[in-house]
Amino acid sequence: MRYAYPINYRVSIRYNFTIMFENYAYTVAERFLRYVQIDTQSDPLSESFPSTEKQKDLGRLLVAELQALGIVDAHLDEWGYVYATLPGNTPKKVPVICFCSHMDTSSDCSGAQVKPIVHHHYAGQDIVLPDDPAQVIRTADHPYLLQKTGDDIITASGLTLLGADDKAGVAAIMDATCFLLQHPEVKHGDIRILFTPDEEVGRGVNHLDMQKLGAQFGYTLDGGELGSLEDENFSADGAKIVIEGVSVHPGTAKGRLVSAIKIAAEVLAALPADSRSPETTEGREGFIHPVRVEGVVERAEIDFIIRDFDTPALQEHADFLRSVLNKVMTRYPTARATLQVKEQYRNMKEILDQYPQVVEYASIAMRKAMIAPVNLPIRGGTDGSRLSFMGLPCPNIFTGEMALHGKQEYVSIQDMQKAVQTIVYLAQTWEAHL
Template structure:
């Protein structure tokens, strides 16, 4: 059955996904890429056109606005990020809508060898009859997190157009650079000015997430001894060989993303760059508990020290930097925003799902900075790759949950 929100959400996602707004972890500034302003400036215009108040684009690249309240209650924030992941091509996205999907394998016009099959995607198999949005096969779709952007914008437009709906003051925010861990500027909590908030950055219908990974990143630098290879015997120290030894010494069968699941953490090599004279290894460290995260950092340091001891002529350094922490550490002290979201799901006939997310959101950092911010589903699936898709009806359910949540908050 068609819902009043379906067409608006579809149109918004198709419009937003066609805009390249990929972030770049190797760039500086906020946003890290100028192309993110194409999304940010568009959202400023759209917020102004629907009558939102206090619309601004901050000096750190976040769009903020107010949806006026009609009742007393806590001020609530709804957030989504405009950047798309740097792991896969995001230029030239061609979104397409498969109306009333019939359950058959989904092929891709620009990549005939690519197939999205319900046989390999149990969640997709439950969406027969839904309107499915995918890209064309050569790019990601960008539903992470433009599905969230579409939900927040549709929510804001609907509330402003219907002042009879009881709700407290609502603040909306659209951040850059979430995919590279830079989405939350230190000034955002004060500028957002809410009692608590929600990120729209989850997947399956019913997901209300209040536990995330704790995360560090690491940079290992290996400096060897360079000399002409023709005269290198007993003189050259090949940095590439030592870097490979470090990677191979780390646990391969028990502590990588492809060998872990559920509540297991991991060490993940994301990049190796350089040559025989100097190499740089970039890694991310993830665990749900701080002691587990610290243990992974210690393991990496000890591995580097062992390889260094075996070749004292080399110079190996290991630097570890904090990224974000498990939001549970703060949310478990006051579950009010979580409980409201759970109640909103149930009020819409949706069974809530609260499982630890094997990743992080802007909410992880916001919660750490004093703004409790659990995560709500918006339907995105198979993110960061060419098989990414989203159901329009899932986005509609997300919008309805947020609308109900706002109404429930006015009664607290």
């Protein structure tokens, strides 16, 4: 069902709406520090779902905490999803909205035995991580960190990632739920809470039951800088090149052996060095990126990701990759190669443009929280992209998580608190506009 609401409402920031949070004892930081110590790393090579059972450890804890808050339907299903409902407290018929974050952490860096450190009243200096002094979060490399001078900054200890992606989002949703339960004067419709596994490996909503979720609109809490409101992302395809060489005993191989490994190396070397790669592009520029190479003489595989904000441009990137492969293969007539391209996800803006109130209400909520919203494109993907195409228009909202997927990851406690406020005001804004 499509809803039509006025979108011309603007909140005057002359009035500080955040006054209702002045005496609130935030739990977001305490929750975050607890959640990041649970190893929830997903595994892109696993064929199970979720890809790692340990992700359910956090899911079970979240269910227990939600039930302790009085949310009776909170549960963890067989696939590792956490579903819960915060019932509405208004007589108005408000669309059901969903707040969603993912529980898993990236496979790029260890998430085991995370030791979070709180740097109180950060003074603007480079941060040396104590368990590996070679890991230094330098303000020259992380200019946003310098903007957080005076905030309380959380980092890991230098041996692991932190897990702010996306346990900052999980903690913000949990704290906002706590706030709304303690403040029934804040009117809102039914709110669905969703925590997903396996977002980092691109399978976060593969087994999601949309009928059970039962929401009309949603928001992922998985963004970075304060105020970021992301309503568009890369469209994405995956590509695989399979090369079949000719294996012959090396002692009698002259003129006959064709190494699939060497052909794979030639294909990679033939990719442009100054364009079409993550390290040479920015903004809305797309790329072709090899992410895995594996092989022996007889057979080699190269996995790629293809990204662009313009969905039709994906085909152009794939055609370019095919031309590179074909040119290399002309030198090896006895070998064979195939290129397969598979759709992964699409730019959420294609859906969100049909429902402008979803992004507009997020902007209003941020202004209520005394935040200037900044619309940014995501040079990556999010559960919200796939959810949007599954019938749940779903932009992405900041949490403060920065320097993702590595040992220098950090987050500001004050940014997480502002994310809590934004969730609360979003729930209020949907109710107020009916």
